[in-house]
């Protein structure tokens with residue numbers, strides 16, 4: 459990927475992994491897929507391949523399904539999601555309290 463060092467007057471855009479719409483980085487959370495599950499990395503500190511998701515409840519509530527599909531596809535495994543569930547929900551909370 460080209461990495462232009464243009465001034466930050468225009469936000470770079472990324473595609474939401476869930477709804478596939480392009481948005482400013484501002485409007486997206488970065489997250490990382492770890493073998494243990496998804497980690498939301500708002501400060502983008504972790505040096506891993508990042509995915510992005512809209513900061514809205516529609517996309518966030520679909521993250522779990524997306525994650526399952528992702529894991530099945532890339533790792534061919536099914537996990538017990540109940541524990542991971544808790545984790546990712548916790549990091550997502552504060553954005554939106556369910557519905």
Ligand SMILES: [Zn+2]
Pocket residue numbers: 474475476477478479511512517
């Ligand atoms: Zn989205």
